[in-house]
């Protein structure tokens with residue numbers, strides 16, 4: 001009896017090895033399909049194709065496995081193939097931690113971002129006047145904050161809202177920051193603004209609304225100063241990471257990501273701060289990850305400083 005059991009188990013062992021070989025052969029083909037899809041920009045997940053294969057398999061199923069069991073097994077195989085296709089792809093991204101295991105450190109006028117020490121950035125949403133800037137700069141200096149952020153170009157939801165002081169605002173920001181020995185971050189909204197940014201500010205901010213402005217991202221890739229890229233209001237983390245990749249692949253490896261809250265059904269805050277994005281972005285990329293706690297809540301009673309990690 002036990003001899004027969006051993007014999008049957010031996011047969012299963014041989015079948016397992018054969019199936020393993022076939023599964024890996026299949027995986028190689030799926031990987032190749034993944035590369036073609038990547039080049040052609042076709043989504044990796046194809047539920048219609050999976051459905052067709054499942055129909056064909058259940059039609060030809062001789063049993064004794066029931067159709068549901070066959071479907072379950074093959075769905076797992078499709079999922080594993082899909083994971084392989086996606087994993088291969090993230091491996092290729094320059095911003096991926098798989099590509100560069102160590103953290104990218106960014107130097108802003110001697111301040112290191114992306115290492116173990118937290119860095120605080122704060123400042124007015126819009127640059128409005130010298131008086132306003134000097135009041136803020138003095139308070140920042142007093143509080144030990146070394147980086148001032150202020151908006152000169154303000155892409156507003158409503159065309160009737162204050163659109164910012166533009167180039168004059170950048171000049172004012174630089175003048176006051178120099179007076180107080182602060183570094184500056186400010187948003188630019190057009191690819192032609194790169195030279196202007198290099199002249200007046202230390203870090204280019206790309207705002208949430210422009211996260212997928214690909215011409216702007218490409219231009220920022222040519223800039224010689226670091227870029228702070230904000231997550232779009234409805235962007236997935238994958239889209240966010242790809243937007244950063246645009247900048248890096250065009251030549252600028254000094255990119256910082258900032259989680260600034262996403263749009264949800266919540267009404268008590270302006271946006272919902274997606275805090276889980278922080279460890280995930282740290283895990284998937286080697287870029288510094290910052291958190292905008294003020295703009296995400298939109299309430300100064302909740303937080304009043306922009307905290308960067």
Ligand SMILES: O=C(O)C(=O)C[C@]1(C(=O)O)C=C[C@@H](O)C=C1
Pocket residue numbers: 030033034044045046047049050077078081082
């Ligand atoms: O046929 C494809 O398009 C594949 O990418 C291969 C495959 C599979 O493993 O069979 C993998 C993922 C897709 O969701 C569908 C099918």
